[in-house]
Amino acid sequence: MRRRDEADFTEFAAAALGRLRRTAYLMCGDWHRAEDAAQDALVRIYRRWDKLHRQDGLNTYAHKVVVSVVLDQARRPWRREHSTAEPGELPRPDGAGIVDDRQVVIAALAGIPAGQRACVVLRHYADLSIEETAQVLGISTGTVKSQTSRGLIQLRELLGERAAS
Incomplete structure (x- = not known):
């Protein structure tokens, strides 16, 4: 990858990381998994950086990648959560x-x-x-x-x- 492309990717990654992490968090509900998913998504984007058209839907592509990563993570057997909570049971707010x-x-x-x-x-x-x-x-x-x-x-x-x- 050329030096200019490296700089462009670094700028994109810095701007997109927070947004991708928040999207991943809303998808999986776990900040650690969301962090992993956002980083994995940026790695996948980096691998294809030379082929991507930066003007045409780069943010859309980034969302596609992060959603794909989150869904892939959920399919891994060691990522499956075994909750003891009843389905649909939501946290209760505090008295204040x-x-x-x-x-x-x-x-x-x-x-x-x-x-x-x-x-x-x-x-x-x-x-x-x-x-x-x-x-x-x-x-x-x-x-x-x-x-x-x-x-x-x-x-x-x-x-x-x-x-x-």
Whole structure:
């Protein structure tokens, strides 16, 4: 790789790392796994850096890679979590009401299927369009719409159960 390309990649990686890490965290709910996923994604991007068109959807490609890494991590047998919590059980806020709502939403995100979670995160957190989300996930725009809709319905149900208790 040429020195200029190295500098361009370093600049891109510095700017994208935080965003990729947050997207990965919303996908998996674990900061350590998210850090690993973001770093693995940057390694994959680095390997293809010479072939990537930097003006045409580099951020979309980066999201595609980080989502792929998170989903790959989840398939590894040593990464599977064995939770003793009941499905859909969400953390309770403290009596003072200081608990950050993000933790409740992240726990609820973990309660929906991976495909729906990916669509919801990419559409509503990463602010990708339907077309960009479809490209990232390698699915049709109709599937993005239906998975996002179903994911939001399940999130509302999980968060509604949480608010009712």
